[in-house]
Amino acid sequence: MPTLNRQIRLRARPDGIPQAEHFELAEAPLEPLTAGQFRVRNDYLSVDPAMRGWVSAVGNYSTPVGLGEVMRSFAAGEVVESRHPDYPVGERVMGLFGWQRYAVSDGRSVIRKVREHDLPLSASLGILGLNGITAYLGLTEIGQPKAGETVVVSTAAGSVGSAVGQIAKLLGCGTVGITGGPEKVDLCRAEFGYDAALDYKAESDLSAAVAAACPDGVHVYFDNTAGAVSDAVHPHLAIGARVVICGTASIASWDPPPVGPRVERHILVKRARMQGFLFFDHAAKFDAAVAQLADWLRAGTLRHREDILDGIEQAPGAIAGLYRGENLGKRLIRLTDA
């Protein structure tokens, strides 16, 4: 067992999207465990758009990460030392263990034990973790699609979006993905099976393109972006449409909130429902979601991509890269050194 832990800490609070310079790499001694604790060796650290919110001082669904603290993140690894009966050495776990090689937990930071030993551990952070569970539960619990309906997805090639599109298809829906650039459009069509894929960067009139792709209207809009993409979708909501608000990737800063076309008339006339989805509210359904997703993975009917960066030094700049759209797949940091 090594004696030093390598960590990424928050150095300065960003105004908007966190950049590499807002973090610093530091070393800390490994403290001995007390009764009820166990130590996890993180093998993968997650990089998620939501982390922007976790370091924001603006009102949010969680306490902001403090300056000098280890960056909050999902991570997956193995218990390497334990004084907790439920978490023996060798148990694989996924949880909020932070951007660090070693984490100490009393169990409360664990999201779940990773028992799919036939599937790679990295999947527990993506298609079997935040992204896949968000896609599955956001779509089924909030979007409530019915077979034959049309589901539109923004950031359609992303790690949440690509799962939403495929799950909607598996549930019998027509799917329209909105993404940026020809490479992602191809991916949406060829790999993720969207019936149509629209390039918001190339379309001269995205609203007209959405209307053409959705002749019966948009029954479910799974919204990961807000902004101009959503402005193009809202006018085409079908009567009784459901809009899942899952992320706001296109908005660089919410302080002050940017302006856009008001949505109330669409919501009223279409009797639509717009509702926020937050992963942590649905913990009681995580196991069922993972079981279904793992079944689809094993059957080969659900595809996913990973974008793996090697070494904890890659973590600080990795969030900004997500917002630049440079990754094709779930972004992870792989740790292999001591």
Next chain:
Amino acid sequence: MPTLNRQIRLRARPDGIPQAEHFELAEAPLEPLTAGQFRVRNDYLSVDPAMRGWVSAVGNYSTPVGLGEVMRSFAAGEVVESRHPDYPVGERVMGLFGWQRYAVSDGRSVIRKVREHDLPLSASLGILGLNGITAYLGLTEIGQPKAGETVVVSTAAGSVGSAVGQIAKLLGCGTVGITGGPEKVDLCRAEFGYDAALDYKAESDLSAAVAAACPDGVHVYFDNTAGAVSDAVHPHLAIGARVVICGTASIASWDPPPVGPRVERHILVKRARMQGFLFFDHAAKFDAAVAQLADWLRAGTLRHREDILDGIEQAPGAIAGLYRGENLGKRLIRLTDA
């Protein structure tokens, strides 16, 4: 039986709020009934904010009223001639009979038979009609308030809003009304029992006033206005809040849609639900709603006001007056001539 019918017809399509000059008064002969028809003598014509939408060419939840057609409206009256077994002479009915003294129906334009013979017929167009039913079903079906929660209402002294505030109170909620001008603020407090009433015209910082009046946040926002009033409420939504989109009275024109602060971040962070309510979607629950509202009326626990104008000549200018806020109570046109 007279031989002539007096009608208000749509003369020109308004761009925004309909004014008197968009309508004309005309006379038409009373045609004989065919089998399955009956004739209603309208004693009250309704004047509702929603009528703006009914004459708008912009996409809406109903076909626009055609130029030269009788203005669509709710009305209440008595069957005076009948060739329909279910609607005998003397039956009181409320329905979409239009702005005219006499209407011919085959039953499809009837919303309901008015059987509360102990209560005035005019109530069937307000507290026991569109307004009261909208308040009751919009609040209970979409807003779903729980005892102890805080309900905020815009156009709080209006015929829908005043009922929402009182019903929320009867259901055990705290109530905060937002209205315009000292007279309506007094009405909210003294007559409609709001725990707090805010004057959006007088408050220098309406958002701060909402925050102060709702220390636990806004659990249900019953929104009749959209616009600046809503912009002041949205930042104070509680986790899990429900926003009932019932009307957009503050927006003069939706073509093009006005801009305002984007709402997605509030909806995501608060896991709020924003949903449109349309009266006509809930017909199966009208009778139950009326029964409950009538019980409260008889018990004296639900107050309402009427603003009655006499003579069909008053109808053409009456919608614009609603949007100027000149009425205190449900606006009706009373017809007493032949």
